Amino acid sequence: MNALEFRKVNKTYGDFSLSDLDFALPAGAICGLVGENGAGKTTLIRLLLGAARPDSGQITLLGAEAGTPEFAAAREDVGVVLDEGCFPDLITVPQLERVLADTYLRWDSHRFNGYIDRFRLPRNKRIREFSRGMKMKLSIAAALSHQAKLLVLDEATAGLDPIVRDEVVELFREFTREEDHSVLISSHILSDLEKLCDYIAFLHNGQLLFCAEKDAMLEELGLFTGTAEQADSLLPEAVVGREASGYGGVRALVKRNLVPPTLELQRPTVEDVILFAVKGARQS
Template sequence: MSNLLEIRNISKSFGNKTVLKDVTFNVPSGSIVGFIGDNGAGKSTTFKTVLGLISKDRGTVKIFGKENLNKHAKSKEEIGVVFDAMNLPAHLTIKQLNKVFGKLFGSWDQDNFYRLVNSFSLPIDKKVNKFSRGMSMKLSVAVALSHNAKLLILDEATGGLDPSSREELLDELKSFVSKSNGGILLSSHIMSDVEKIASHLVIIKDGEILLNEEKNKVLESYAIVDIDEEQLTLLNKDIVVAKRDCGSYFSVLVSDKQKLLNGITAKTISIEEMSVFLTRSEK
């Protein structure tokens, strides 16, 4: 499986504050990578660095195998981007936006755009600045899905949507990947969305990647065990991902519950529980 996006050891500081520390992960073709982390963890800075909106201090970013995205106009057209704050011209209507994007993108798909607009129940003659946040996010996703992009970079794209609208949008994202063999990098605070559609998980804390794994492996092999200090010393160190000192016992996240000692009971874990555990634990 080829990688649409390869991020290698990117680091970024603003003054004395380091916001990214050797961040490394891929977005393979045919994958949806759930990018998880608290506010301020480094998700948006990673996105902006990938897109060349801010400079990185070191490391490499390759999109479709190429560095320096700004030098490759054709490649830029093959990327669909949705940020938490909408970046569409606020004074235009959907009908007017369609004409603008028809001239802007050589591969603009008007039929698909209007299909999505109708599916998302968006008014075509209403100015964008009159849209609710949820409507604005749906419009941004409709645009991103309508110029034959290969890679989607979505920052909180399901924010502000009711459960029914989120379900509909997630179905469109899954359909995009299955039909085009494209890839999606998706950040979201809604763990049920990530768990529903992601094929890979990347968890970031304080600018550092804590987990980079296929979702199925996490759900099948990862677990939490509550053990005493003696059991902790006997535990295979290779499977310890993170631990928390709970006073009278230790709570430990392990990457392979099959390698646990007899007598230790493993608790299955959801993506949300694992995310919270990792971001509040010792490495």
């Protein structure tokens, strides 16, 4: 079963449109959602959580179709971390836990308090006194403490120092060791996504340019650095994107199976793929 599915989904807000969105996240996998600000990531998440309705198309969450009673029930199985803290500022962690225990049917107090200790969060301070990073860690602790099957994370590693980010990334890996647990994570920190994700979905101007298995994608593509004459000799369909690299040189992202095997290529990063995809989309 897929953890989530979007089938030909369209949504328009004013002059912005999320167009013909069509992708799925298999159960047990982690998908990184990438795109510039305004690309449609937040709209996608709002649609998935039922905070907005599509103009057309079908959304399925943990096997339940949007607009059905089953869909509303499925949201109990979703842990959510948004880029802005959504907890009341004037309460403390113990007061928040009492609220969450009354909210979720399968709330796990022992697990929640374990994360509070692990993240070294104070219990006697009001949440408004927390830093952005502390609020993010509190949201992650809550999302992981009610036996969710799907985590939806919007910039969940933002505001965290590198050591804590690494710890949080490992927590998400631990979460998906159970075969029916999945993660959809939106982030601008592409190095985190490269370490964590099985799939990368890239939104640009409201359109899904690609959704691909990360390791297969990075194996199929290569980075070429050479002269403009060498780049011009390549098949047009072999070049995903190119840029000048100074002194007449060219740097290009290419499809390995369409270039001569004698051409020396480097393995790209996720960041390389995204940057060249953006440049290619702007050029077209």
